[in-house]
Amino acid sequence: MFPFQATASLALWLHLRRRAALASGPVAPIGAPPGEGPLLMVHLSENAEDPPQLGPLIRALLARRPGMRFAFTGAPPPPGALPTDLRAVALPRPRDPAAVREVIGALQPRALLILGDQLPASLISGMAEQGLPVILCEARLVAYTRRGSWRGAINRGLMGRITRILAPDPTAAAAARQLGAAPDRIELTGPITETRPPLAANEAERRALAQILAGRHIWLAACPSLPEAHAALAAHQAALHHNHRALLILAGLPAETISEIRAEAEALGLAAVLRSDDEDPSLDDHVLIAEDTHEMGLWYRLAPVCFMGGTLLPGPGLAPRHPFEPAALGSAIIHGPLTEAHGPEWVQLDGASAARLVADAAALTRAVADLSAPDQSAMLAGNAWSVSTGGAAVLRRIADTVIEAMENTR
Template sequence: MALLQAPAKLALWLHLRRRAAVPVPGHAVAAPPGEGPLILLHLAEQPDDPPPVAALVRALLHRRPNLRLIFTGAPPPAEALPSGLRASIAACPQDPAGARQMIDATRPRALLVLGDQMPPALISAMTDEGLPVILAEARLTRQQRRGPWRGAIDRGLMRRIDRVLAPDLTAAAAARHMGADPAKVELIGPVTETRPPLPVNEAERRALAQILAGRHIWLAAAPTLPEARAVLAAHQATLQHNHRALLILAGLPPQTIPAIQAEVQALGLAAVLRSEDDDPSADDHVLIAEDSYEMGLWYRLAPVCFMGGTLLPGEALPPRHPFEPAALGSAIIHGPLTDAHGAEWGQLDGASAARLVLDSNGLARAAADLSAPDQAALLAGNAWSVCTGGAAVLRRIADTVLQMAEVQA
């Protein structure tokens, strides 16, 4: 380890020396008004997975209403600056002298680096002053791809960080590989957006649950027309070993309904339209719920959900957020087209909390596998943990920052 530490320290020292030789002119930084503790919050300019900064700011202010913040790095989103927040935005100092000037002028209690962009001058100046530096929400994927010189600088910085709050096992391992003291690395999970469950008419849910008792129900939420055809074919296969299964197609453009009804008829299935106020009978195989207003009802009734717009392109309503079914206990199937909610899909897949399928055959296999209640329950439980864990992670980050800042009081 000593042989690795020396080059890292040397690389960081040389980097800072070079920056000091060519100082970057900067504007004077003033602390926001107020008497509360001041935290520097550095935001990565090109994060792999942008964290919900606004939610973190709310968590910090909930614990310390008089807290003051200075944002550096990427500009904070507008929603991260609530009315009354004592905050300012400053350019991140690039050289040691600029970093020292910022610290002398603002007297921060701690630096929170959010994301995997570690500012060398600022981190070094903070630790030289004995002030704590916390790294959170850093996947560290870019650091692992860097060359030897830049990698040595990153290792030198990592050894200066007082606490690494890792979002996943890969990030925790990367931090330790880069030289972080294992005792200072804590696996807390990713910061996920917390969404309230979709509303439901509880009387309607109870009535339908009674009508559908004992039947396996699965949902296709906002599918494209090609996906609707694939789902119907998968359902036909499911009926061969579970003849009472019911498929709900919900969130459909009105102009696609005739084509879907024609496909249902071609497959020899029986369907009922929700718009006609008919409840599915024991002989119905498909419930077509055209609009999206009752999506909270369908998520609650269906223990398995295929998320449309993720497998086959085509005409459809906008893809639904994957945390909607996750928050309501539905096991999730999805395809590879996840750009609409890429960060959330990455979190679910990384936690084995969703079933990824690549084609129509994979969809049929997944639908068959998840008709087993124990398989669906395992997947749904993992998804619920992901979508509800964000609040606890935010609390952990806020508590760590404020506790370490208190030491400097």
């Protein structure tokens, strides 16, 4: 055993001895959930600001092994996240070795799945002592690599007892290696992301409009605020200097903003047509104003480029749309820095070079011009599609790893 491994083992042993000395007494009786299926313990990090997507993961596990049972520790599952008929119990996190032994004896789990940035020492060690697999998922671990030397030694000792580490990104994988995890136990899966079915559209209407608009460069501003609608009109006026057949679709606008937007288009010399007038845009029209949001799936399909409103300039407007909507339908995405409404999804898209971030109206104009080039917009759209649909593959991989570990137990 290398010196640092011996130090880690000693630090963890002393930590667990201290936990045992501070034990508060016997654990309350624990009842296992009904059924005969294998039981998985799931620890949810009590430190998570953005809890992982628990519901989709549980459903992915049940799809592989109907009848599975679950025991949740740590943070309570988010309300409404779990299937209503799930066979599961929730219990406080056992904090000392004796409590862990009682929990394992009562529940007879086949594996422990840890979701998020928390390493429950007694639980990890107790499962490992019983030869039960421990799988760590959705943990970035960066904070753990910054701990002091003694606490860092405890964490290294814990990492040595984790069977598999499913890292959400390369930074997390590097942090796991820095904490002493064996490289062959680490797999880069990507993060668990929300998967959303593509928005529906009337296919006959899409075909008819695609024929009418054939050969025109189309871009969409989805639910822009009033200042963003003005910026989009200015960007479109500039785009017409290079492509006189370009068409801007302004979709998802509050009724009270329509008259001002039409007046601004007229002042800029842009011919605008209202979707509610049931008129298709002609070659002489520059802007299509589609006030309602019920056809958003249609506009995403027709527009190779989409600016996501509510992300650049605050003001009157509808709520920002989810960025995976255009991503799933092949539209290259432009957005501003106001991403609080869907923060995790924007981080994923930006990190994968799957969206174009703009800081102001002038940058929006440049981005619209740049993405009129088909190769540029296609690259962004392809990356965005991979991010928006990759969540399902990540869920399958995590479920496969957990099921395989459980089947190899005992």
